[in-house]
Amino acid sequence: MRHFFTTAISTFLIVLLFFIQSKQSFSQTKSDSVFIIDKIIVTGNEKTKEFVVLRELPIKTGDTIVLQKIHSLLIEARNNLLKTSLFNFVTISYNTIGNIISLQVLVEERWYLWPYPILEHADRNLSSWIENRDVRKINYGACFIKHNFRGRREILKIKTRLGYREQYSILYQNPYLGSKQRNGLNIEAAFFRQHEIVYQTKNNKPDYYRSDQNYILHSFNSNISYTYRKHLLNSHSITGFYSHHTMADTILKLNPLFFYPDDKNLTNPSISYLFSRDARDSKVYPLKGYLLHFSVSKQWLLTEQNKTSINSSIGLISLYSKLFDKVYFGADMKGKYTFNGDYPYFINKALGYNDFLRGYEYYIIDGKHFFTSKMNLKYEIITPRVKKIDFIPLAKFNKIHYAVYASCYVDYGYVADGRYSDTNNMVNASQYSAGIGIDFVTYYDKIFRIEYSINKFGNHGIYFHIGAPIFSN
Known part of the structure; x- marks a missing residue:
């Protein structure tokens, strides 16, 4: 029993260290390309107030971000919106003109x-x-x-x-x-x-x-x-x-x-x-x-x-x-x-x-x-x-x-x-x-x-x- 407990804890700590290291490796990625969030357009929210959607986004209008982080930020934004249990599907896309980014957030609402x-x-x-x-x-x-x-x-x-x-x-x-x-x-x-x-x-x-x-x-x-x-x-x-x-x-x-x-x-x-x-x-x-x-x-x-x-x-x-x-x-x-x-x-x-x-x-x-x-x-x-x-x-x-x-x-x-x-x-x-x-x-x-x-x-x-x-x- 003691061996089982030790094995379980050791395995858990190894995975924890692996998890932390993988996050650290990802966070070390850099880019010199800086973009400004010009506007965020929300569509599909027939019942949901727009501020509810915007509150769950990790970025807002006027923020500056590096281009290589946009993908991870959009994944986080989609996950946050789905975790509200308000939407069956969420699609987020973006357009760039020069160093300006426009976001489009499309939500498909649930039955409430x-x-x-x-x-x-x-x-x-x-x-x-x-x-x-x-x-x-x-x-x-x-x-x-x-x-x-x-x-x-x-x-x-x-x-x-x-x-x-x-x-x-x-x-x-x-x-x-x-x-x-x-x-x-x-x-x-x-x-x-x-x-x-x-x-x-x-x-x-x-x-x-x-x-x-x-x-x-x-x-x-x-x-x-x-x-x-x-x-x-x-x-x-x-x-x-x-x-x-x-x-x-x-x-x-x-x-x-x-x-x-x-x-x-x-x-x-x-x-x-x-x-x-x-x-x-x-x-x-x-x-x-x-x-x-x-x-x-x-x-x-x-x-x-x-x-x-x-x-x-x-x-x-x-x-x-x-x-x-x-x-x-x-x-x-x-x-x-x-x-x-x-x-x-x-x-x-x-x-x-x-x-x-x-x-x-x-x-x-x-x-x-x-x-x-x-x-x-x-x-x-x-x-x-x-x-x-x-x-x-x-x-x-x-x-x-x-x-x-x-x-x-x-x-x-x-x-x-x-x-x-x-x-x-x-x-x-x-x-x-x-x-x-x-x-x-x-x-x-x-x-x-x-x-x-x-x-x-x-x-x-x-x-x-x-x-x-x-x-x-």
Whole structure:
């Protein structure tokens, strides 16, 4: 296990050095030809305000650039616009007259209004739901989402969801406040209630309690976030979060540590800071670039009997690079450290939820601290291409892009905990897995993955996923 961990870290550092060196080599290219950006013409933006497009460009009118940098700047500009999720296609071209450059930015907008029915599984992941075959774990309802509200990249979302986990929520997001579009605001409120919950983890699997007559858990969550983004790649966010949870007396008897002993109500306010630097070529399925995240948070756990505060931090680094023609490498390392206090079971989550190791889809590994390292090697089977589907009448849907990649991967993880480890042998021990897969990438940020994985214990199988294989958003 130690050899595996050392190998994983060594490989990651070698690739990191290779990635940095390749960037340094590229940046040393010089040219004496200096050009001035005379004008930038934006077309195709029927709904989107022009300032939204211009805000995402790394160049502006009046800038001076050397000719050999124009190509890389236009690639960056196209990637930035696609990462807004406002456009299906972006084409940027330029003309030169003497030392004057004129840019033409052509965008093809997406469909922005989505009133749609909800029919989804309610398990931790699709593979887990398929294994359990519990038809009661289905959510249904309706959702209204208006992307690019008022043409300003705002989002308005209203959701009514019934079924396994009821949810009633509203969200408003505006990334471009102020005259320079550097400030962002996110406001959200949601109410949840459930007839069935996981009340403990035993043998690395969830134990459920269900009552068809009564709701077992009621939760109210709300948050407000402020984001400052002066530079295109960097952002700083401060989030205030408030939640209140009420559980049934039965859960307190089954697991006294679900909240705290003798307390069936938990109030959980928190405040956090997040720094992010996103230099990837895509936020959905990146192949080049890197992503850095670092956050610190303080939360309070308040009940009638207890008043506790807990500090924690989370760090993430993801790297993506093209090694050879059609061959790509991706890796990330993520860790969480809790500085003080013991979590009640309800929020003592590590791997098996939003973060998990491939090959461990059926398991939960709870704990205060965790570390993961994931590495992918991809081969481009079908080069990204565009196809027109004539029988679809709407222009925003009849032109699609798609690509297919084969991948092989290795995952490593470690969860540390001293409170719940007695009945869960995956805690305080190295976990690792490997496998192969096929990724199908298409428009509207959709990724479909089929993977065959084997883990440390020899457990193996075919798993289905929707979304990127390592951290994407």
